[in-house]
Amino acid sequence: MKIVIIGSGLAGLSAGYRLCRANEVLIFEKDPDIGGMSASYSIAHSEKKYFIEKYYHHIFRSDSELLALIKELGLEKQMLWLEGKNAYFVDGKNYPMNTPVEILHFSPLSILDLAKLGLLVLRIRLIKDTTPYDRVKAKDWILDTAGKSVYENFFAPLMKSKFGDNAENVSAAWLIGRVKIRSDRGKEGEKLGYMRGGFNSLIEALAGEITANGGEIRTNREVTEIMIKDNAVEGVIVNGDFVACDAVISTAEPVVLDSITGGKLGALHDTLRNIHYQGTACALIGLDSRLMGDGNYWLNIKADVPFGAVIEHTNFLPFEDYGENLVYVTSYFQNRKSPLWTQKEEDVIDSYLKGLERMFPEFSRKDVLWTKLYRRIDTAPVYEQGYLEKVLPFAAGPSGLYLAGMFSSSNYPERSMNGSVKAGFESAELLMKEKGTKS
Structure with missing residues (x-):
C-alpha cells in the first residue's frame, strides 16, 4: 500500500x-x-x-510512548535525567520555584495566598479526569479556587505570556494538565529528560x-x-x-x-x-558567558519585556557538550499582524536583547557570539x-x-x-x- x-x-x-x-x-x-x-x-x-x-x-518521566520509542531505536544510552532549576522573575527579582521551601519565599504572595496555591496544586494532583473542566475558563476556576491575588500575582502573567490576548479564554482543563505534568517533583526539585547530543x-x-x-x-x-x-x-x-x-x-x-x-x-x-493556532518567535543566543549565574534553567517572567520566558540550556546540559553558553528567549504571538511576525529578524533579536539588558544589568551585547531566530505561525492550538x-x-x-x-x-x-x-x-x-x- x-x-x-x-x-x-x-x-x-x-x-x-x-x-x-x-x-x-x-x-x-x-x-x-x-x-x-x-x-x-x-x-x-x-x-x-x-x-x-x-x-x-525536554522529556517528562510520564512520557511512556516517547521513552519506549527511544529504547526501541537503541538510543536509551543517550538519555539523561537532570535537575532543571526554575525561577520566577517578578519586579526585578528572581524567585527560585523548585522546592516547597523556596516557594514559601515567593514574596509577591502572602502566606495565606501561598497556602491557597499549595492547596490548588494538591487539588489538581487528585484530579483524574479533566473532561469536566474543559468548558470552564482557567481564570474563573483559579479565582474560585484560590482567589484574586493568586490569579493576578502568579497565574495571570504566565498565562498572558503563553496565550496573549487569548489568555482569559483558556480552559481549566489545559491549566490542570499543565500543572500536573510540571508538578511531578521530589524534595530536590524537578528532574527532566534530555538526549545527549540533542x-x-x-x-x-x-x-x-x-x-x-x-x-x-x-x-x-x-x-x-x-x-x-x-x-x-x-x-x-x-x-x-x-x-x-x-x-x-x-x-x-x-x-x-x-x-x-x-x-x-x-x-x-x-x-x-x-x-x-498561535505562533512562536524563539531566539537562540550563543554567549561567551553565563546569563543566569544562579544556575536557573527556566525563568518565567512578569516584566515589561517582549518575551515570556528565558531558558538557559547550558544551565541544564553540560557546558562542555557545546563549548559556549546557549540561551533561548521566546514569546508566543496570536496573529500575523504581531510585530514578532512582521518585523525583520534583526529587529526582533534587537528587541529581545534590549529586554535582557533591562532584566540582567550585568548582561553585555559584547558577550553575544551569534543569534538565530526560529519563527512559526502554526506552533500549536490555543486551548x-x-x-x-x-x-x-x-x-x-x-x-x-x-x-x-x-x-x-x-x-x-x-x-x-x-x-x-x-x-x-x-x-x-x-x-x-x-x-x-x-x-
Missing part, C-alpha cells in the same frame, strides 16, 4: 516508522529540514560541532529507519491539494505534480488541511476553521474553553484520510513530544486496521 504522509515532525515520522516495514511510505515536508517543531540547528565553531533544537524541548538523534533515527525500509522523505515539497473523489483519497498534488496513493496521513494544521482538501471534509469543515469539542479525530471522514498532530486527542489538555509520537502511532494503527495492512 502506498501511503503519503504530510509533514515530517514527530507525528509524521512516528507514523511513517510504524508503517514503513510493510508499506510504501512517502513523506512530504514543505521546509528544507525535517523535524517540524523538533528540528535542530547544526552549529559549528572552532572547538565544537553540535546539534541544538530550534525550539527548546533530539536530532531521534529525528535522524526515525528518518533512517523509514528510508532503510524503502520509504522516502522529500523536503521542500509542499502538498497543495489532497485529491478526494467519491469520498475516497486518490492522491495529492505536490509542487504541481499529481502523486497517486492509497492513503494520506496529514499532520498539517487545521486551516491548512481545510484548504488542501477544498473544504470537502463535511462536518469537520467548520471545526477546522475554528481551531485557533480555549470548550476545546474538547474541536479535537480532531484520527479518521477525517473520506476513506483513506487520517490525521495526527498537535490537534489530536493525545495532545490535549497539554501538548508534548510524547503526545505527538502517540498521535502518529494511533493514526498509523487506525490506518492499518481499516485498510487491512500490516506494520
Whole structure:
C-alpha cells in the first residue's frame, strides 16, 4: 500500500516508522529540514560541532510512548535525567520555584495566598479526569479556587505570556494538565529528560529507519491539494505534480488541511476553521558567558519585556557538550499582524536583547557570539474553553484520510513530544486496521 504522509515532525515520522516495514511510505515536508517543531540547528565553531533544537524541548518521566520509542531505536544510552532549576522573575527579582521551601519565599504572595496555591496544586494532583473542566475558563476556576491575588500575582502573567490576548479564554482543563505534568517533583526539585547530543538523534533515527525500509522523505515539497473523489483519497498534488496513493496521513494544521482538501471534509469543515493556532518567535543566543549565574534553567517572567520566558540550556546540559553558553528567549504571538511576525529578524533579536539588558544589568551585547531566530505561525492550538469539542479525530471522514498532530486527542489538555509520537502511532494503527495492512 502506498501511503503519503504530510509533514515530517514527530507525528509524521512516528507514523511513517510504524508503517514503513510493510508499506510504501512517502513523506512530504514543505521546509528544507525535517523535524517540524523538533528540528535542530547544526552549529559549528572552532572547538565544537553540535546539534541544538530550534525550539527548546525536554522529556517528562510520564512520557511512556516517547521513552519506549527511544529504547526501541537503541538510543536509551543517550538519555539523561537532570535537575532543571526554575525561577520566577517578578519586579526585578528572581524567585527560585523548585522546592516547597523556596516557594514559601515567593514574596509577591502572602502566606495565606501561598497556602491557597499549595492547596490548588494538591487539588489538581487528585484530579483524574479533566473532561469536566474543559468548558470552564482557567481564570474563573483559579479565582474560585484560590482567589484574586493568586490569579493576578502568579497565574495571570504566565498565562498572558503563553496565550496573549487569548489568555482569559483558556480552559481549566489545559491549566490542570499543565500543572500536573510540571508538578511531578521530589524534595530536590524537578528532574527532566534530555538526549545527549540533542533530539536530532531521534529525528535522524526515525528518518533512517523509514528510508532503510524503502520509504522516502522529500523536503521542500509542499502538498497543495489532497485529491478526494467519491469520498475516497486518490492522491495529492505536490509542487504541481499529481502523486497517486492509497492513503494520506496529514499532520498539517487545521486551516491548512481545510484548504488542501477544498473544504470537502463535511462536518469537520467548520471545526477546522475554528481551531485557533498561535505562533512562536524563539531566539537562540550563543554567549561567551553565563546569563543566569544562579544556575536557573527556566525563568518565567512578569516584566515589561517582549518575551515570556528565558531558558538557559547550558544551565541544564553540560557546558562542555557545546563549548559556549546557549540561551533561548521566546514569546508566543496570536496573529500575523504581531510585530514578532512582521518585523525583520534583526529587529526582533534587537528587541529581545534590549529586554535582557533591562532584566540582567550585568548582561553585555559584547558577550553575544551569534543569534538565530526560529519563527512559526502554526506552533500549536490555543486551548480555549470548550476545546474538547474541536479535537480532531484520527479518521477525517473520506476513506483513506487520517490525521495526527498537535490537534489530536493525545495532545490535549497539554501538548508534548510524547503526545505527538502517540498521535502518529494511533493514526498509523487506525490506518492499518481499516485498510487491512500490516506494520
